[in-house]
Amino acid sequence: MNTFVLATHNLHKIEEFNAILGSLVPGITVIGYDGPEPIEDGVSFAENALIKARAAAAHTGLPSLSDDSGICVDVLGGAPGIFSARWAGSAKDNAANVQLLLDQLSDVREEDRGAHFQCTIAVVNPVTNEEYVVEGKWPGRIAREVHGANGFGYDPVFIPEGYEVTAAILDPDEKNQLSHRSRALRALADRLSS
Template identity: 60%
Template structure:
């Protein structure tokens, strides 16, 4: 069965294909090449639904859309829904990461808690809509580490690692990330809904 992933971000397509291969190997996630809708929602759920509706309408297939970001507690949950544009409208991942580190440069480690959030919308051609959420708690490092992942991964230290051996997601292998990430957590919530397609 095919489902279209409503994104032009090749990193997200790769992540979803890896996640789906483990949990639903019968499901083929295909990339979306249609027009990009204006994401003018103020929540992850609103933006995910905007994208999924557009992709389903354009392709005639069931569509998945992820809207995700990093939420920093001391910043009141920001960058949040504005994570991709934190340093401006260019979607410059390096600039976004550098700005966030600069904003937190004098914040002590106990106050650097954050979490990644992934909100996934599923929209079917018949008009059924579902939204699921996955959160990945952790904290922010003081500098980037590792060459893996993308976006804010090199500064995010997930909870649950052995003391003294903590790594950022940038240090994780692709398999480690896909098994633990916010997207994987959200997708696990979505699996029962996909079974009804």
């Protein structure tokens, strides 16, 4: 099966999945999902990704993909983690989420500001009854203040390993080569190719 439904209504994400997966696995096509959004009540990235992929597979009858991602800060025991999008409350407010994280880390030393972005992609194939997850991690640390205008979410405070600037300062193409999502998609491409 070469067509997958991506359990999202985000057109940019569909384009990104097609561009990266299409370049790694010729003949793969990712299409959008027009069904209802399920309640993500899992306690891990993998559980939430599987909830969404299962819903898309059940709604369409096609092999489905979904991703769940967030930022995990070492000194916070991996938080915000699955709560990254709503860290400062129930609304998805990127600026408030970033500010709360900076406030929580205000007295944390540089060497203890380690973090990573994580992306987990779930695959559910109702034709073969196969389910699996792959993941990508992008290590780095949290800056002391916001820098840069590219990207979204926590990009303005995330300094990738080996860099001295935040992900929001990186060229978007460079960021896409390094990111947790691109790492997870490469792992998915390896799995699909084998």
